[in-house]
Amino acid sequence: MRPTSESSILLRDVGFDWPDGTTALHDITASVGTGRTGLIGANGTGKSTLLRLLAGELEPTAGSVVAIGDTAYLPQTLPLRVDSTVADLLGVRAQVEALAAIESGSTDAVHFDVVGDDWDVNARAVQLLADVGLSDIGLDRNVGTLSGGEAMLVAITGLRLAGAAISLLDEPTNNLDRDARERLYGMLADWPGTLVVVSHDAELLELMDTTAELREGELVVFGGPLSAYREHVELMQRAAHRDLRAAEQVLKAERRQRIEAETKIARSAKSGKAKAENLPKILVGKRKNNAEASAGRMRTEADAKIRDARRAVGDAAELIREDKKIRINLPDPDVPSGRRLAEIHCGDATVVIQGPERVVLAGPNGSGKTTLLQTLWLSKPPVDGLYAIAQTDRIGYLAQRLDGLDDDASAFENIRTALPSAEPHEIRAKLAQFLLRGAAVDRPVGILSGGERFRVALAKLLLADPPAQLLVLDEPTNNLDMTSVDQLVEALSGYRGGLLVVSHDDEFVRRLDVSRKLYLADGRLTVSDT
Known part of the structure; x- marks a missing residue:
């Protein structure tokens, strides 16, 4: 059709x-x-x-x-x-x-x-x-x-x-x-x-x-389109923040009025008591009842105004967008500046990655970037003279298709394999840093959303004990929302090991502050400083 x-x-x-x-x-x-x-x-x-x-x-x-x-x-x-x-x-x-x-x-x-x-x-x-x-x-x-x-x-x-x-x-x-x-x-x-x-x-x-x-x-x-929607949301958020500030000011004023009302009631009671000393008891009782009734009405009105003001603050606050963020504290892999981590070979060209440096591997689709990474991580045989040699056994690899996860196991069980000595509550606390909480932690990874599944893989990689000395990331921003990308950049900025990244996300690469760029195309590897 x-x-x-x-x-x-x-x-x-x-x-x-x-x-x-x-x-x-x-x-x-x-x-x-x-x-x-x-x-x-x-x-x-x-x-x-x-x-x-x-x-x-x-x-x-x-x-x-x-x-x-x-x-x-x-x-x-x-x-x-x-x-x-x-x-x-x-x-x-x-x-x-x-x-x-x-x-x-x-x-x-x-x-x-x-x-x-x-x-x-x-x-x-x-x-x-x-x-x-x-x-x-x-x-x-x-x-x-x-x-x-x-x-x-x-x-x-x-x-x-x-x-x-x-x-x-x-x-x-x-x-x-x-x-x-x-x-x-x-x-x-x-x-x-x-x-x-x-x-x-x-x-x-x-x-x-x-x-x-x-x-x-x-x-x-x-x-x-997205830009128009973002502008609309920004305008609505500005208005929501103004409404919230105004509602908070009203609540503050009503609370002040409530205090002043209590002061007024106390003064009135004291004055009435002084005036009632020489009055008949029946008249004193009547005045006391009237005063208490008046005070009650004043308190009821003031309390109602405070409740309305609080409700207005709550309604205004509900319109404020507060996006949850990934919060990652990475362990220190302790990589000296002269420590060799990997060698990349392509024909006569050899590139050495050493110390806590950041390298990006770029090139068109089909040029062999993922295949090259697999010779490093999986020790696959060279393809057309293109291969990499690991100089450390502490390499963390994040594959495009997240092949390192057991889809039948839960997020908790997947992470436990990377943190064998951690207590269950410690593992759950670490998963919470990646916004994985509650039932999502115990649900099979295979039925999680793409973003949740990616965060499980990321947590397993970044929180491993002992920590990886070289992180190899193949298209790490796949499936991540814009806020999560921001948090990933922030986390990697504090990582003190080597980093080899394949990414077509130019903005992400720019923010990583890489030191060298490798470009693979037509079986040739070129190197340039960034």
């Missing part, structure tokens, strides 16, 4: 609880029309869960999700099988094989049924791949030979090829180099039908027609 102008998504009182009873989403009502919508929110707020509900992978435990039109979904982590081909990742393997059989002379009706009206599927697939710079990738190529960025582009191309009325993308720019991102931006700029994209990529979010933020269980939909 091709996209139509009526394609839309309707959410009515949607709620979702995990099997352990933890509430992920509650009472969400919203609608998404045609055009491009950027879905934003802090890690762990439920963006990926909401996208899976829209895709029909999960069923809401309350309310209803109505998708008007067929839906295509790209998950955050691609399910890549060892025997998969590019045609599999595009979702057209059956049609491609049926066409090949027909071209070989088969008259089996099954093949014709599979092809349907898609007689040009091969040509369309090849053209769309060429549009994103993958013209040299054949449909029969094994996906295991693709880089993470290339695999992501192929998968997104598959959604475009499917032509569904509604397309859902979860963090599509993860692992993409600058050139690949630009090609993706071009593809998204004229995406037909309804497109919903979960992303922390500010440049991508500027291409969106609508911004939807999932925050504290509420979905707010704003007509405009």
